[in-house]
Amino acid sequence: MMKLQQKLAILADAAKYDASCASSGSNNKNSKNGKGVGSTSSGMGICHSYTPDGRCISLLKILLTNFCIYECSYCINRASSPVERARFTVDEVVNLTIDFYKRNYIEGLFLSSGIIQSSDYTMEQMVSVARELRKTHDFRGYIHLKTIPDASPELLRMAGLYADRLSINVELPSKQSLALYAPEKNPATIKKSMSVLRDHIDESKESRKKSKIIATSATQPMKRHKKTSKFIYSPAGQSTQMIVGADQSSDAKILTLSNNLYNKYQMRRVYYSAFSPIPHSAQQLPAQSPPLIREHRLYQADWLLRFYGFGVNEITASSTVTNNEGQGGMLDLDIDPKLAWALRHLEFFPVNVNTATREMLLRVPGIGAIGANKIIKSRRFKRLRVSDIAKCGLSIKKIEPFIEAADANPACRLLEDENLKQYFIKKESAQMALF
Ligand code: SF4
Numbered sequence: 001m002m003k004l005q006q007k008l009a010i011l012a013d014a015a016k017y018d019a020s021c022a023s024s025g026s027n028n029k030n031s032k033n034g035k036g037v038g039s040t041s042s043g044m045g046i047c048h049s050y051t052p053d054g055r056c057i058s059l060l061k062i063l064l065t066n067f068c069i070y071e072c073s074y075c076i077n078r079a080s081s082p083v084e085r086a087r088f089t090v091d092e093v094v095n096l097t098i099d100f101y102k103r104n105y106i107e108g109l110f111l112s113s114g115i116i117q118s119s120d121y122t123m124e125q126m127v128s129v130a131r132e133l134r135k136t137h138d139f140r141g142y143i144h145l146k147t148i149p150d151a152s153p154e155l156l157r158m159a160g161l162y163a164d165r166l167s168i169n170v171e172l173p174s175k176q177s178l179a180l181y182a183p184e185k186n187p188a189t190i191k192k193s194m195s196v197l198r199d200h201i202d203e204s205k206e207s208r209k210k211s212k213i214i215a216t217s218a219t220q221p222m223k224r225h226k227k228t229s230k231f232i233y234s235p236a237g238q239s240t241q242m243i244v245g246a247d248q249s250s251d252a253k254i255l256t257l258s259n260n261l262y263n264k265y266q267m268r269r270v271y272y273s274a275f276s277p278i279p280h281s282a283q284q285l286p287a288q289s290p291p292l293i294r295e296h297r298l299y300q301a302d303w304l305l306r307f308y309g310f311g312v313n314e315i316t317a318s319s320t321v322t323n324n325e326g327q328g329g330m331l332d333l334d335i336d337p338k339l340a341w342a343l344r345h346l347e348f349f350p351v352n353v354n355t356a357t358r359e360m361l362l363r364v365p366g367i368g369a370i371g372a373n374k375i376i377k378s379r380r381f382k383r384l385r386v387s388d389i390a391k392c393g394l395s396i397k398k399i400e401p402f403i404e405a406a407d408a409n410p411a412c413r414l415l416e417d418e419n420l421k422q423y424f425i426k427k428e429s430a431q432m433a434l435f
Contacts, residue, residue: 018241072185168197
């Protein structure tokens with residue numbers, strides 16, 4: 001019989017391919033009143049990320065089992081893979097979580113699984129883990145369940161009653177790739193399940209809103225109404241993950257899909273995971289990972305879509321960068337996508353920091369949301385000079401060529417330089433060399 005320690009080694013290692021485990025956006029739960037075990041704070045990042053006070057926090061990130069009846073060719077746990085297999089019982093995962101939490105190793109659980117027997121059977125086991133933790137142990141730490149897409153809607157509903165976040169992997173950017181590399185997975189089922197989660201999440205938000213209104217109403221007894229009207233479902237929303245570089249999908253295709261997922265299913269996050277070649281992998285898969293910087297650039301572009309008002313077309317349409325098959329629509333790996341956009345659209349620059357709209361300030365490479373707000377606040381009191389921009393806590397070196405201010409800005413002349421891109425690449429490498 002395999003020892004628990006051995007299972008843990010296998011099933012924690014098998015879970016390392018999943019990138020989608022940040023914990024931001026959950027609601028607050030704690031055990032300060034002496035009740036329950038653990039705590040979750042909103043806004044925290046988990047899986048080796050840092051809290052605003054500098055603490056590194058982590059999740060117990062494991063698979064329930066790495067046995068799997070499916071044959072996704074990019075996955076180390078596919079049925080035909082000759083890896084060592086292990087399987088936890090529900091009680092083992094529950095006890096490990098509580099034990100690790102009490103020893104202060106973790107602040108929550110990220111649980112995924114290979115598919116055993118059937119999707120419903122597997123999902124039932126995962127739901128049981130979350131239910132045991134919440135109901136039997138009154139565990140108030142963070143729980144993220146990786147949901148099995150073709151599990152029954154009833155199980156999907158139950159999962160969200162106990163988990164802080166649910167996720168369903170979209171896996172690959174195109175239907176064709178999914179059919180080729182993960183033939184048992186059905187894109188229509190994945191989307192249908194995402195819709196089920198979105199509907200419950202919406203219902204939960206609505207219910208919490210109503211509950212607040214009732215609770216603040218002076219005419220009704222607050223507690224009674226709070227209890228009867230609140231439906232809490234996956235408060236940290238849903239997320240998904242896409243494998244990048246296993247197929248030939250361009251960055252434009254990937255970002256278009258992400259954009260649809262954000263709009264249609266209100267995803268909290270789309271995670272991009274660079275494909276890593278696995279032993280004994282299918283022949284049609286690449287022998288090498290894509291450069292890690294590609295993953296990084298996709299995250300930067302994703303940020304532009306969500307917070308900077310950029311459209312997918314603006315980020316990728318006029319890009320002349322191609323992949324190794326000569327296919328266009330790729331992000332420039334040398335510079336970040338916002339700078340790349342600015343260099344393709346010099347007609348919009350320099351931007352006047354004293355008169356530009358917030359939207360236009362956000363288009364300036366090096367000015368983020370906080371920086372734009374600070375500029376707008378400062379310019380209410382005086383006309384800003386270039387040196388005032390530095391006082392807003394912004395790195396002036398990157399911004400300088402793209403702005404005009406109340407005083408003369410000789411750096412604007414750089415916009416006429418044919419080697420402007422090289423100038424920024426050199427700057428970036430000099431900065432990297434400092435670390
Ligand atoms: S369903 Fe596919 S991706 Fe998930 S564990 Fe099984 S083989 Fe791997």
